[in-house]
Amino acid sequence: MNGVVIDVGALWPALFPLLGIIAVLVVDLVSPRLRQAPFAVAVVAAGFGAWTSLPGVLQEAGSSRSSFCVGQQGWFSSTAAPPYLTDSCFWQADSLASGLQLAASLAAVVCLLLAWPSTRTRADAAPGGGPMPPRSGHTREPVEAVLLLAALAGTVVLAASRDLGTWLVALELATLPVIALVALAGGRRSIVGAVQLLVTSLVSFALLVLGAALWFAATGSPFLSPDAAGGAAGSPVALDSAGSASLLALSVVFVVAGIGFKLSLVPFHAWTPTAYAGATLPVATFLATVSKIGALAALLVFLRAVAVLGTPGLVAIGVLSALSMTVGNLMALRQNDVVLLLAWSTVAQAGWVVLPLISVSPLGTRASAAYLLTYVAATLVAFAVVALTMRDAGVAGRSLVGYGGLWRRHPWRAGALGLALTSLAGLPPGIIGLVGKIVALRPVVSEGWVWLAVIAAANAVLGVAVYLRWLRPVVTSLDEASESVTVTSASEAALVAGGSPRGSRSPHNPPSLRVRRGALVAALVISAALLFVVSVQPDLLLGVLG
């Protein structure tokens, strides 16, 4: 037959979130008073998405589950198809892409659990229910659920997209809802965060589109495929191969920059702390995990296309990663607010994520994805613990001292946090973090970028310093804990008294009213179990990426 070959089976990971959106809207339409129903639906949808991406994960390396494939005949009545068009597909999910999809869906499930509302049905009016303006309080849950699912869908599509159009649309679909989510948190901080996130994303997206256009100009092909890049010579506007190559280079750097914003690489990172601090915890978690997965997926799609052009052009990536690591760690060292600390650690870890990409080779791409997944797993655990602690201790759960003596008070929670932090720091018992560092450094070393490796080593030290600062109060003994608790309560009082806007205007104040404990525990258990399993047998995680 001629025309597009559509294999729906391959699309389920993206379709389920979309169906979930519809279902949520319908449910909210039917019984608007049920607060938990939207989240239940969303969790189910995301879960199914994860489930359906499994076969893609399990397929052997090299093969890929494609859809929307165009054959040769029929489409080009006038002329014969250019070589780079022979059966190319708009949707191509190899094991790497599927792995990213799976991770995104699971992370989304955890985020949804973190946002799970506590009360079953909505009280009509929440007069002064926290800083939350009552007007937005009514439809908050379905909106949150829908936006989260939409962003998830965007991420999933992004991982599998292979052409400019899908790629651009998916990127925006993965970004815009998050901006809305940040803004939805309410309160000035959230607005500031949203604004900064918005302007940064707009500008970088614009430049991204410019880069995409240049790609099209250079290759004349809408497909992000190696042979398209290879066939750049035959591009319509090509003055000569060198000219088109430089066009291509320009497009690559524009794209790298545009996505660097989403990965919050320095210097595109400025939005990160503001947005994290402004958003609600679940949204911050989403920003830290799913968005990053999407960003990396987008970057990988593009880089794998230009891989044929060789690596030297990507010294830019090396510089960006070195910058991000250093700045992120240095700033994280000064934070006493755990959310901000995690925000800056995101910046630093983003550097580690793109570190292996300086060698655009299957080795590099897989390594970068692997490191991203370890980071996502650890960060999910950390955020889950923070959510639990804030639910118990209130605002104090945001400050480092709030974790004094956690080891004695909640050994298991402290154990999970310790595992997460050591994984982020790359120390045992967080073996997976250590393996991640090994994986990330391997391509760098193998390409002979020793100076970059040494910078990375120095940053590993800084990172250890960062996370030990948090781990220290966790393991402090009972007496110190008690006094630190008193300190906390004092500071909390001061905060509530308006000493600092953090306390009084915090969107989650008191958070214990809003989030359901069981869901938090579930989220923690899921993420911690994942982290632990891959920590004992890292092969599971590395194997996911083929």
Added chain:
Amino acid sequence: MTLGATVMTLLLLVPLLSAVALLTLPSTSGGDRGIALGGSLVTAVLAVLVVTGSYRVDVSWIRSLGIRWHFAVDGLSAALVLLTALLTVAVVVHALSGPTPPGGSRSTYLGAILLVETGALATFLARDAVLFFIAFEVVLVPMWVLIRRFGDDHVGDDRRADAAGRFVLFTVFGSTLMLIGILLLVWYQGTSDLDTLAGLHGDGLSRPVQVTIAAVLLTGLAIKVPIWPLHTWLPSAHTIAPTAGSVLLAGVLLKMGTYGIVRLAVPAVPEGVAALSPALAILGATGIIWGGLACLVERDLKRLVAYSSVAHMGFVVLAIASGSDAGLQAALFGNVAHGVVSALLFFVVGDLKERWGSADLSVARAALRDKTPRLGVALVFGFAAALGLPGLVSFWGEFLALYAAWSPAPGRSVAVLRTCVVVGAVGIALAAAYSLRVLRIVWAGEGSDAATGDAANAVRDSAGPRWGVVVALIVAVVGLGVVPHLLLSISELDVVAVLGGAGR
């Protein structure tokens, strides 16, 4: 899974599991004593079994990275494995028969100790380069906890934080550099199996590559040894750490560095190490003099012992730099010797500090000689061994090290190494000087007449299990000094395997 593999796995699992049990144990329950003691004892027995049976386990672990779960024991590691296991028993006994240092519950303390043991054992047994690195890192967090939480509570919290932070940050930097070296090595040689790497002897590596790899590896490991000038983390860590921490640090952790050099760098990139050996020797000799001189005016007893560790490690480094078979044997011997001696010294000094409340030599105190004979005798033995008195264990390590450095392997610069030998001999005299200084003040009671108040009356003498531990160590110091064959014969054959004709 064969018997050998099972025993080997158990050797690593028993301390790990008992540590986890201790850590998750509620601080109120009293089961920690049994678990810790039992765990360490069983581990020691298993260690003896493994060494005697020379068992090995080799299963695939991380396929995608080609990292294998490969542990085995040979002449290079056997002595260190035994040392680690037995020292841990001693430390646990010592910890159980006295007050737990303030800062946390005893179960946490013991758990951290056993975790350190796990990591050290894994490091000494690992036969896969990357696995070696991972095991190398395991000890960090528990040791950090030991220093940070159970450290000397007479000093401010910032001092504890500084010491612990220094320890971790220095070591992490070193081990990450080592990781880079390992990855380079693995990339060029295509395998991370240490036996294969040793078999290759750097074949197929151009000289510059070898030098680069060796430089990275040695720098990384030098921090752990520690080699001058990267030693500054050691004194503060020793001063702050509790007795158990100091003993494990000096007796086990420092050995991981030198062992790493012998196991990783020397066989895999022989040319590189040979090229760097003059620098290595000079740094080692500098460390000997530096440590000895620092000890002459150091006032804190624990810091003094720490600096003497720097000096003794200098001898080991010098021996490694010589590159001859005898040199490697001397290095391994010196490793174990320093392990035993420094353990003895830190046990005694730790007890003294616990009784005195500080380890400041400038405080006039009653002489140990008659009033506190047991601690006194132990101190005398410890420092006699520290100054390399023949008939005690450390003499052979230092004598052989100097011998080997005087007649280095071909290709090494004889002039440099012989100069270093003279410097090292001067270091022995310095060791005599500072050892006698300490004994004169603490044991013979220089200025004890000026002692007033509490310091004037004698402290409680060592007794019970702690005295038993000390006696056992003294016996080890004397026994190995009189019959050094025990250790030398263990390492004799495998040294050749390491050098593979590169030496001599």
Added chain:
Amino acid sequence: MIEVVRLVVLLPALAGLAGLLARRSAVAARAIAVGSAVVVSALALAVALAVSPMNTADIDSVGDLPLRNLSAPLHLLSDQLSSVVTLVVALVVLAIQVFTVWYLREDPRYAQFAATVSLFTAGMLLVVASADLALTLVGWEVMGWCSWLLIGHDSERRSARRAAHKAFLVTSVADIAMVVGLIALSVRARSTDLLDVLTVPMLPGADAVLTVGLICVVIGVAGKSGLVPFHDWLPDAMEGPTPASALIHAATMVAAGTYVIARLFPLYATDETARTVLAVLAAVTMVYAGLLAFAQTDLKRLLAYSTLSQVAIMLGALAAAPPEVGPVPAVSHLVGHAFFKALLFLGAGWLAALVGATALETLRGRARDRRALRLAMAIGLASLAGVPPLVGFFTKDTAIDAALEGATGSEGLRAWVVVVALFATTALTAAYCTRAWLLLDTPRPTPTLTPSAANDSFEVEHGGAPARSLTTSAFDDAMPATPLAVGEPGVLAAHGDHKPITLTASLSVFALAALTVFGTLLLMGLDGAVHVGLASAIVSLLLIAGGCFAAWSWSDRGRRDAAERLPSRLRAGAVVGFGADTAYARVGAGVTALARLVVVLDRDVVDASPRAPAVAARQLGRVGVRVHRAVPASALLGVVVGIVVVAVLGVTVWQ
């Protein structure tokens, strides 16, 4: 027989251990100490009397060290030389142990002392019996350590602590050279076995490594045997109890150097340079020490300096004797010296214990009314002076004769230097022996000057030792010890009215006296050990007579102290060894200053390198915090700047 040789070394060590364990009961300790000494002497006698001493050097001790490319068999040997020396050591130690039982009977630390003496003996016997440089080093260092324990026995007294410290430090500084030398020698042979080292083929021409090694060994020996410039620790070592002094001086530590060089004699015979160094050191030392001995005001210090000069005589013989004569003369003087020096020290201890001091002023005439003691001292001093027919005469003349042979024969100038020094020393020795005897024997004619006053006068001259701060370094011995404070007043004060000497103790002294008289017979067994040349004998007899007469006349017939003829400043200087101690202290202070410098560097330079990035990190963090305010525009700026940077990098580096 082989087991016996092993046992001779092993037994004292075990005795030392046992004595340490059995320190609770004095009786057990005494039994162990004396018993072991008796057994060892018996065994040594058995070995010595063995009809043909087995000239074997492959007695396995603890087994061959399993080393690659170095053979360390750790063998023991047994031949005429070793068996004779072993016997002498054993006998002297026996006498000393017996004497100690009486001398330290009230001392609470008797057990430790006796055990240390046993261990010391083990070290010496190991050196004697060792056929392996490593073993030699072991025994050598063990002796050094035990000497630290013995000299510092009364660690309550600061001067004792200081003397012990000084002794060990000076010797271990010299041992730097010893270690290097032995290593150099064994590297030549790729073995530490004595025979291999001796039989390693000579390289054609000058063998630098050999010369360096031999000179280093000489320096090491100079440290332990107290040659200039390492001599000053020995007089201070008198702070130890008298038996310890007797042990260190008579047969063991100080003489060990002679024995080691005698063992290595074949190598020295081939190396001019090393022997010249040895000759110069020995010649200087024997004369200088003799002069100092003459000026001493303390009996024990006088004996100490006489030891220096006597040991220098042995080494001089080694340095000058021609190869065909060999090391035997030196060893024979070692034997003779062991006897009379032990006798003298025990006698001095006896006297000191009865009188309560060792200052000659105090002892003046105290020997007169004690017949036995007087006899013993007389024999001892006469033998020291070399009066025939005592053993001292024969052994010394054997040494002189050997030197003369070398001088007239192959050795030339070096030997002549030694010979001259030897004759000078003979006269000096006679002089100070006479002086000492006159002082001991003739009571003070005008009893106006009380000993305390005498002490005070000297105290005034040299001043007391001010208290030293604790944090001073090991070397920092800025104050010379007040030489009159020796004679361990601590012990003597502890038992001011000392129990009258026991029969056994006095017997031990007389046994030594007998050996001093008839010791020559024992030496007959060692061929070449007694070889008196007519010329040398006559010359030295004349010199002795001259020395005696000079001293006698200076002290106008013993009414005065002969040394008072010396200018008082010279005498005062001689008493404190011409400030050698201060020189040591200067060295120590220098090292300490260096150490302080190192500490400062360690803190401010070496440690600054890791600290700097930390501080930098903090500052950068501050800056970063200031930069990162939630201003959207700044974020935009960052984005654009970043893109420009990336674009430039990308496009430029791509092609």
Added chain:
Amino acid sequence: MHLQYPLALAALLAGIGVFGVLARRNAVLVLIGVELILNAANLILVTVGSQPDAPFAAGPVLTLFVITIAAAEVCVALAVILAMFRGLGHIDLTADPELTDNPADDPAADPADDPDYATTGDRDSPRNEVAS
């Protein structure tokens, strides 16, 4: 070669857009600058897409995509700007919002007095332990 002129125009547009983004303080104007950049991209796409052999009329189609996305963006952007105006009372992007969300700024939480800050390498505090 006639393609050069539209491309040059596109470059001009993009430049103007970037300038607007950087120079303007008003959020809405910044938004317009972004739109300019997007239009530059569109121009490129259309120009290149006007080639006869471009598959699936990719140029125009992509342009349509971009326009749609831009529209969506503008919706969200305007909503957020509105919220900004409500919450902060202005839409000046260069203004420093009076709520600082960086705890390191308020002196109470200056890490310097956090004891464990030494772990971050503050190594110059203890130097008294060295003998002097």
